[in-house]
Amino acid sequence: MTIAYDDVLRWIRDFAAEISDNKQYLSKLDAAIGDGDHGVNMDRGMQAALGKLDAVPEKDVGAALKAVGMALISKVGGAAGPLYGTLFLQLGSATAGKTELSAQDWSSALESAVKGVQARGKAEPGDKTMIDALIPARDAFREAAEGGVSLGDALERSSVAAKEGMEATVPLVARKGRASYLGERSAGHQDPGATSSHMLLRIAAEVWKDS
Amino acid sequence: MTIAYDDVLRWIRDFAAEISDNKQYLSKLDAAIGDGDHGVNMDRGMQAALGKLDAVPEKDVGAALKAVGMALISKVGGAAGPLYGTLFLQLGSATAGKTELSAQDWSSALESAVKGVQARGKAEPGDKTMIDALIPARDAFREAAEGGVSLGDALERSSVAAKEGMEATVPLVARKGRASYLGERSAGHQDPGATSSHMLLRIAAEVWKDS
Amino acid sequence: MKKLINRPEDVVLESLQGAAHAHSDLVRVNFDPHYMVRADAPISGKVALVSGGGSGHEPMHGGFVGMGMLDAACPGEVFTSPTPDQMLEATKAVDGGAGVVHIVKNYTGDILNFEMAADLAKEESIQVEAVVIDDDVAVKDSLYTAGRRGVGTTVLAEKICGAAAEQGRSLKDVADICRTVNSSGRTMGMALTSCIVPSAGEPTFQLGDDEMEIGIGIHGEPGRERSALAPSKEVVERLAEPIVSDLPFERGDEVLAFVNSMGGTPLIELYVIYNDLVRYLEGKGLKIARNLIGPYITSLEMAGCSITLLKLDDDLTSLWDAPVKTPGLRWGV
Amino acid sequence: MKKLINRPEDVVLESLQGAAHAHSDLVRVNFDPHYMVRADAPISGKVALVSGGGSGHEPMHGGFVGMGMLDAACPGEVFTSPTPDQMLEATKAVDGGAGVVHIVKNYTGDILNFEMAADLAKEESIQVEAVVIDDDVAVKDSLYTAGRRGVGTTVLAEKICGAAAEQGRSLKDVADICRTVNSSGRTMGMALTSCIVPSAGEPTFQLGDDEMEIGIGIHGEPGRERSALAPSKEVVERLAEPIVSDLPFERGDEVLAFVNSMGGTPLIELYVIYNDLVRYLEGKGLKIARNLIGPYITSLEMAGCSITLLKLDDDLTSLWDAPVKTPGLRWGV
């Protein structure tokens, strides 16, 4: 009922692969309401992150997650770099020194990660950003875990909530990030950052489903 | 059996109208092997020429033709400006002071016009230029007139010869003007300057056919 | 995609290498992290100016590094803000002890990354003042958005503040002048075509043969309004009117008029636009005292233009006229 | 056709009006006939330089009128050589008694019109020396053509001869330097897209999405060879190889490298090309001692580039470095 260090690495690697496979798709979403680079940005960053993982001190989940955060900050740029960088740095701080994560560990790590992203980006729910996928995912996981469902099921509920949050960005008018410049014309398109955030949580549920 | 002053003006006006009607066509021919401006250039010049005609001293054919030449020189630019300008200036010199033209007058006027164009442009027959329409037209007119056919028929033969000369430019590889830069790729296209020269002679034959 | 490049992923690096070869008399280029500093940096006792942003806007910012303008520029990937480590290293490389002004265009990415960099620089005891440029009148309702974008006024701010720093003015003074320029300058842009981000390989947005996009930014992002093609005269009105009515310009005011190509629009057209702008501003009683016409803040190969008006006073005018020697802007020396 | 213009027939006039408004400190513009002279013309005792050609190549030639470069420029209609009356009036307006050099690009139209103008000027007792620029290595078999076209080297000749005239050199000397530049400079160009002549309203030639045209001139005329798109590195080889093998460059020679945009190709790509050119010339043992990178001799909005190499000697280098103050080129003053 715990997420092992190797599971965390598998999650990072699979997320990197998912981003790589969906690079064009994410950039296309971004082209519709932004500047068309979200997939390319995230892919550049996650590839750099993979390169850092080998140098991580053995079996420290926090160190691995921080390494990903640093790589994203120094390789992504744009809005997503500092935001995803912060997300991973906060996940790392919350799990520093741990060799495995309990449901409670993951819940509070998610908590501080989302808090960090909001502190940096100042986005509120409904602004049509990655926050719209992250907050429902965080809340769903916490409720499920507190309600005593299995870790695997809690992760699945968190993933579903992220998906709903992502889909709910479609009709929204953006109020943060580049998409906000489009005003009403931003409605009718799914937010790219919410889409990549959903991938992050979906891959977690997939990779960790038997934990 | 002579070309009256008013006929000359009608010729100039009808040529201007013909150029205007075929502006796009001539430019299109030029686009294929040059820079796509021959029709526009000639039209700008002939419109300016029309504006000068009113100021011509009464019934002086030479003065009218010179006025056209000056207008072309100062309004056309490019290769066609000096060449057509010279052509009309020479027609004008050859007919200075005349109130009407005999077949002989027209023959020697054409003679010096073609000589002037060649002196300026240094083109030989077969170089794929207006010369390829002008020389056959000049020769055909002279032969016909010397052979005693009517002025109208001689003009018609001159027009037909210009047409054949123009059509014969199609397979030629250009050796003068912009088209020459294309090398072999200039073959297969009709020369725009030869085309406008044929118009000049065809309109003469049409306008003066009952002279 | 028709571009004179090698691999899309190498465009920024190779372009920077080319600039390093071309302008070694004026600038020094550091690779990994990428930044460009003026050849004589750091200059002891002089306030340093650092800017940066996504690539694809050349000559901005790298082309504005040199005497009388920027001390350093940080190029990001195409249309992607650079990262804090670039900005930190550049800031350290040019700090002459008098502090560093970060000139930041108002985009979420640029703001966030420059914020992180400023925090890191302060930890290393470098004084940093960040000034945000947000001059794009195309963005309405700035309360409900990330705010107005930083566009054309950035070029003018970099020139004017560079001159102020060169004169030995203090960190606070240079930053204040930058704020003054920002509050006195307004821009509006339009596009005839979309650009193509190299890594994307296709146009960011689609425009019909008879359409134009009004109120675009500089990242190939669509504008607020799509409309039928119109003559220059009308385009000028639709760009200049929101500028003039946004800034409290008064009859008799002197302005700097900046007519900018988005990259694919040639100079012959910029002068047609400038000609229409002269007439338009005459009608408003405004006098163009200075001008800048050309491709200075571009969106790759996008066809289109932007108009920036900056209200001048004597200080701004003399700072504008002061010598500048950079790859992209050069006079008086 | 997507252009920021009013009526196609007014582009040249309105663009010239715009330039007249923008640069009244540097140039004076005469309308009908159209020509542009430097604000302080005529300069007594100085050899004057006059050039001109079709419009659509901006900043050339009007943007090069000013101290240290041209005394006058005559703009024709788009891609159409100007007329003798323009050239005659311009020549008279700038003659300071020391004679006038006509810098003529080798096109039938330019040659014929400048010939007529020189004849007319001589009738008015002005000494005129015409120098023809024909530097385009794309034109082979020059015996069977109108000869090589005048392209990129024209810009360099105008700068260098302008400096020589400014130093007070004689008519013969300035004309000789112009001939030296012409015989030491070679250019080759390519296009990714056709341009659109405003009055024609459609592309002069059609190019597929995966095609480029090698060996183009500057009038939207097609080149000698059409081929598949290629990376910058290969394009550079295909442009530079015929140049290097045409001029007797020797290992160790110093050159000026001029990478020019045809109008629609942005600076970021020009630097990629320049970077590849540096490597290519290194392989040939040639040293780039000076460079010029940007849109200086364009074909309206055509995407593409040209490369010009000019073999330098000490005199040419110092004339290149000499001060110049024109709307389009400015340094050292």
Ligand SMILES: Nc1ncnc2c1ncn2[C@@H]1O[C@H](COP(=O)(O)OP(=O)(O)O)[C@@H](O)[C@H]1O
């Ligand atoms: N202030 C913000 N807070 C949270 N997320 C944001 C904010 N601004 C933008 N985003 C997210 O970033 C995504 C865009 O990322 P990306 O395209 O990589 O950066 P950029 O907009 O700089 O090109 C958006 O889809 C949105 O989800």
Ligand SMILES: Nc1ncnc2c1ncn2[C@@H]1O[C@H](COP(=O)(O)OP(=O)(O)O)[C@@H](O)[C@H]1O
């Ligand atoms: N040397 C020459 N002698 C005679 N005619 C020529 C010569 N060079 C070009 N021409 C004619 O000029 C025509 C092109 O004229 P135009 O397009 O108006 O000028 P430009 O080539 O300067 O654009 C060609 O089709 C050809 O008939």
Ligand SMILES: [Mg+2]
């Ligand atoms: Mg983006």
Ligand SMILES: [Mg+2]
């Ligand atoms: Mg032509």
Ligand SMILES: [Mg+2]
């Ligand atoms: Mg971006």
Ligand SMILES: [Mg+2]
């Ligand atoms: Mg022409």
